[in-house]
Amino acid sequence: MKRFDIVSLESPNRAPLRIEGFLFGEENTEGPSIAIVGAMSGDHINQLYVASGLVEYLRIKEEEGKISGRILVIPAVNAYALNMGEKNWPLDKTDLNMMFPGYAQGETTQRIASRLFETLKGYDYGIILEGRRDQGMCLPYVKLIQSGYEDLECVKDLGMGFIHYRPHEPVETAMLQYNWQLWETKAFSIVFGKNGSIDQNDTDQVHTAIVRFLSKRDILDFHVFEGHKSNILDPNRITIVKASRAGIFISKVRCGTAIKKGEVVGVIMDALSGKKLEKMLSPCEGIVTCQYAHPLIFQNSIAFRIASVELCCQIDAKRE
Amino acid sequence: MGLIEEVITIELPVGESFRIQRCRYAPKKEEGIKRISIVSGIHGDELEGQYVCFLLGQWLRNNPDKIRGIIDIYPAINSLGIDSITRSIPFYDVDLNRIFPGSKNDFLPAQIADGVVNIMKGSDFAIDIHSSNVFLREIPQVRIAKSQEEILVPLANLLNIDFVWVHDAVTVLESTFAHAMNTIGTKTLVVEMGVGMRLGKAYGHQLLDGLLNLMAHEGILDIEPLAVRMPIQSHVGEVAYLNAACPGLFVPAIEHCQVIEKGSVVGHIVSALSGEVMDEVIAPISGMLFTIRAYPIVYEGSLLGRIFGKTNGDSQ
Numbered sequence: 001m002k003r004f005d006i007v008s009l010e011s012p013n014r015a016p017l018r019i020e021g022f023l024f025g026e027e028n029t030e031g032p033s034i035a036i037v038g039a040m041s042g043d044h045i046n047q048l049y050v051a052s053g054l055v056e057y058l059r060i061k062e063e064e065g066k067i068s069g070r071i072l073v074i075p076a077v078n079a080y081a082l083n084m085g086e087k088n089w090p091l092d093k094t095d096l097n098m099m100f101p102g103y104a105q106g107e108t109t110q111r112i113a114s115r116l117f118e119t120l121k122g123y124d125y126g127i128i129l130e131g132r133r134d135q136g137m138c139l140p141y142v143k144l145i146q147s148g149y150e151d152l153e154c155v156k157d158l159g160m161g162f163i164h165y166r167p168h169e170p171v172e173t174a175m176l177q178y179n180w181q182l183w184e185t186k187a188f189s190i191v192f193g194k195n196g197s198i199d200q201n202d203t204d205q206v207h208t209a210i211v212r213f214l215s216k217r218d219i220l221d222f223h224v225f226e227g228h229k230s231n232i233l234d235p236n237r238i239t240i241v242k243a244s245r246a247g248i249f250i251s252k253v254r255c256g257t258a259i260k261k262g263e264v265v266g267v268i269m270d271a272l273s274g275k276k277l278e279k280m281l282s283p284c285e286g287i288v289t290c291q292y293a294h295p296l297i298f299q300n301s302i303a304f305r306i307a308s309v310e311l312c313c314q315i316d317a318k319r320e
Numbered sequence: 321m322g323l324i325e326e327v328i329t330i331e332l333p334v335g336e337s338f339r340i341q342r343c344r345y346a347p348k349k350e351e352g353i354k355r356i357s358i359v360s361g362i363h364g365d366e367l368e369g370q371y372v373c374f375l376l377g378q379w380l381r382n383n384p385d386k387i388r389g390i391i392d393i394y395p396a397i398n399s400l401g402i403d404s405i406t407r408s409i410p411f412y413d414v415d416l417n418r419i420f421p422g423s424k425n426d427f428l429p430a431q432i433a434d435g436v437v438n439i440m441k442g443s444d445f446a447i448d449i450h451s452s453n454v455f456l457r458e459i460p461q462v463r464i465a466k467s468q469e470e471i472l473v474p475l476a477n478l479l480n481i482d483f484v485w486v487h488d489a490v491t492v493l494e495s496t497f498a499h500a501m502n503t504i505g506t507k508t509l510v511v512e513m514g515v516g517m518r519l520g521k522a523y524g525h526q527l528l529d530g531l532l533n534l535m536a537h538e539g540i541l542d543i544e545p546l547a548v549r550m551p552i553q554s555h556v557g558e559v560a561y562l563n564a565a566c567p568g569l570f571v572p573a574i575e576h577c578q579v580i581e582k583g584s585v586v587g588h589i590v591s592a593l594s595g596e597v598m599d600e601v602i603a604p605i606s607g608m609l610f611t612i613r614a615y616p617i618v619y620e621g622s623l624l625g626r627i628f629g630k631t632n633g634d635s636q
Contacts, residue, residue: 012567012617013593087413091619092455098418105563108621134412134427170494171418240425246331271334298338298411298428299331 001059006074007115009108017080019116022055024062024071025219031069032219034125035185036210037176038074040097041088042081046193047129050203051075054210061220069219072123077116097130098171100179117179125154125217126180126187127210136302137194138290139255140205142230144188145172149181152232155188157216158209159227162289162307164191166234194293237311239284241304243268245277249297253304257288265304268297284308321381322393328435330428338400340436343373345380345391354540355390357446357506358531362417362497364401364408368514369449371524376531389540392443397436405517407453420500437500445475445538446501446508447531454516455615456623459577459608460523462551463510465489468502473553476509478537480530480548482577483610483628486555515614552608557630560605564589564618568598572612582606586625589618605629 007019025031038044038051052075061067076082080090088095094109102114120126132138142155145168155163172178180187190209193202212227214220243249248269253259259282266280280303290305297303322343330338347353358376360369373395380391396402400410408415414429422433440446452458461483462476469486476484493499501508511527514520533548535541564570568589574580580603589599603609607629618624 009620010567011619012569091617091622092453093407105561106621107563107623108619111621133414136427170491173491242425246333248333296333298333300431301428302426 006119022073024058025067032124033070035072035123036127040077042086043195044131066221098174100176126185128189130189130191131195135294136290137293140192147181151186158213161228163230239306239308243297243301243303246299247271261285327439343393353389354444357392357440357443359394360449361396361402364398364406365516366451368451371519375528386542388542418495420497443506449511451514457515457614458512459610460513478534481551484551560627562624564622565599567619570616570618576612
């Protein structure tokens with residue numbers, strides 16, 4: 001294992017920002033290469049945990065002679081934010097994952113992104129461990145955006161239950177996944193957990209999926225059990241349950257729960273009087289993939305996203 | 321007196337509602353007339369637009385007989401942010417001006433964006449007033465994507481601003497309010513002026529004259545067009561960026577909006593700890609310093625200023 005600084009940036013008063021990388025396998029190996037990027041935001045603790053867990057796991061596997069490719073793990077991109085409970089770059093609040101491919105002569109976070117991206121270019125595969133961009137939590141899923149260079153087949157080797165495969169939004173053209181794909185790395189994101197926390201079950205699932213991917217792609221010489229045959233989702237297969245009222249939100253289900261149409265999934269209470277304002281019913285049969293994760297909910301917020309059996313059947317029937 | 325309405329209301333969890341308010345001024349007969357939306361506070365730490373809204377409202381209250389179109393004033397789009405010195409949408413920490421046109425079926429900030437587009441849909445014009453951020457001080461300017469140059473530059477020239485900056489469109493800017501509105505046919509100008517968390521009275525009055533002039537030209541106000549300044553056009557020159565070469569405390573050597581010569585000193589980056597001057601910031605071209613850093617702490621790469629100079633290097 002080689003531990004090294006990918007970026008070192010002096011601060012006016014703090015100790016320098018260091019983005020550290022952990023490299024496994026022979027540098028000049030002919031085997032496939034992969035880079036795994038952990039916490040880009042200061043609240044991506046699940047992602048930090050999975051990445052640092054992988055470093056320790058791969059260190060042992062390397063000692064056992066099991067690594068046949070080249071693996072780079074970067075557990076924390078934004079250590080400055082992690083160390084002070086901030087989400088974004090602490091000075092100007094810019095999101096590092098909105099700065100790619102970076103610009104070497106630009107603003108501070110553009111320079112950080114540029115230096116990081118220089119290191120990430122050229123890998124065969126790229127995994128970005130992402131948290132959610134809202135106040136939700138979700139069943140771990142793969143996010144694969146359509147840039148024209150994405151590779152859906154390789155993503156299936158993770159064996160995860162759901163792959164969210166959809167066109168990219170304008171804002172995503174400044175994100176790592178899109179740019180990494182444009183530079184011909186088979187890049188995708190794994191989105192999981194609730195920001196600011198560690199979910200042992202979710203992080204275990206993601207760890208296992210990554211190990212499975214490494215094994216199936218001949219990067220790691222290690223037997224793994226088969227995972228799921230992935231369901232490919234897009235926004236048209238998801239039903240949304242919104243909060244018609246604001247207040248205290250009590251969820252009655254967990255992400256991953258299979259639910260029936262009409263089943264109670266959540267309750268909203270008036271935060272002052274305690275009166276029950278809304279009983280939220282599932283409009284369809286399906287699986288809860290995401291849910292709102294803060295105890296106080298805003299009116300019209302999305303409380304649940306449900307992978308709908310009915311919508312999937314309709315879309316698949318049309319295709320046939 | 322204008323009609324004050326809550327045009328977007330969303331319940332908050334504990335005994336309060338998020339709201340966007342509008343003050344509408346309209347003539348008695350509203351058919352077949354033009355409509356303009358004056359927008360401020362998409363970023364909660366930018367307050368120059370609030371002052372412009374006040375000045376315009378004050379003028380309209382004093383001159384109701386001059387109104388020939390619908391004038392909608394939205395002083396505080398991110399009302400939660402403005403009242404709490406928060407640039408983004410509080411709670412979600414999301415930049416509202418990066419999620420337009422928004423969606424009814426997405427999280428709260430996207431729903432706000434969707435609501436904003438829908439209430440302003442049908443306006444002939446929108447003026448989106450920003451004040452840079454807390455880091456940079458700007459002269460009054462309008463920024464226009466190159467694809468919109470032909471339609472929007474003539475309109476921007478009416479606004480009594482100092483500079484029209486036509487830039488190459490970046491895809492991420494497709495997520496802005498201005499792009500969303502221009503896409504649906506509302507001619508929308510983005511004004512940047514001043515600095516975040518502060519207001520400058522002179523800039524406010526300057527833009528007020530520009531707004532009155534634009535509305536006079538478009539028949540929204542029954543007044544004579546004002547004698548306004550013709551802004552410098554970016555296509556006649558180039559913009560040079562001054563980025564910090566090292567971290568430290570930036571101490572400017574010259575005032576904002578000065579004409580400077582190539583090679584002159586713009587400022588210094590100093591170390592508060594050692595007492596050393598770490599770097600001397602030198603103007604790479606001659607021209608007008610139209611942006612200068614207002615917040616002194618800098619990292620490597622922090623933007624210290626921008627100079628606009630003629631392509632041949634001559635000052636303006």
